[in-house]
Amino acid sequence: MIRGTVIGQVWGTRKARGLDGQTLLLVAARDADGKPTGRVVVASDTLDARAGEDVTVAFGSGARNVLRPGPENRDLLCDAAIAAIVEGAG
């Protein structure tokens, strides 16, 4: 997972069917010092995260488990998802 900050949202009408209904947010990754690394990821959001909020993003099967927990989720089109809204980090 990575930690980052939500910076915006992205839309497309021409898309794979598996993306239907997913909210896609732009997240700027942060390094160990809390500074942006420059890397920007697109993550599926189910937690209603807002721009400016710090979040964690899970990748791969971890991301699918955010959308639908359990072993039967390999049909999902999701490789990154917001797993938590961060309140504090030390």
Add this chain to the structure above:
Amino acid sequence: MFLGRVAGTVWSTVKWPQAQGVKLLLVRPYRLGDLPPGAVAAAGAAASEPTDDLVVCADTLDAGVGDDVIVAFGHAARVAVSEKLPPGSKPMVPIDAAVVAVVDKVEIPR
């Protein structure tokens, strides 16, 4: 997934048969500094900006050079490509990155 701009295409004749007919694009990921100024403001600070590698992506949405696209990696990429295969086919194509959406709008609060 990441947001990127299509920079070119790649083609080949010698490849795994499962990759036959799969169009390949070169996509340059957007970095924080490439986005509108509101992005840096939301992130709290600018970042040092090394250049990312171009990513070779399968494309089933007919994206063209200059289009902004969302690219998925890994199993999600194979799921996207297998949508174009007969129902029930397993996503066994030898790819690990695919265009999953052509972007209409990016909204970054000011």
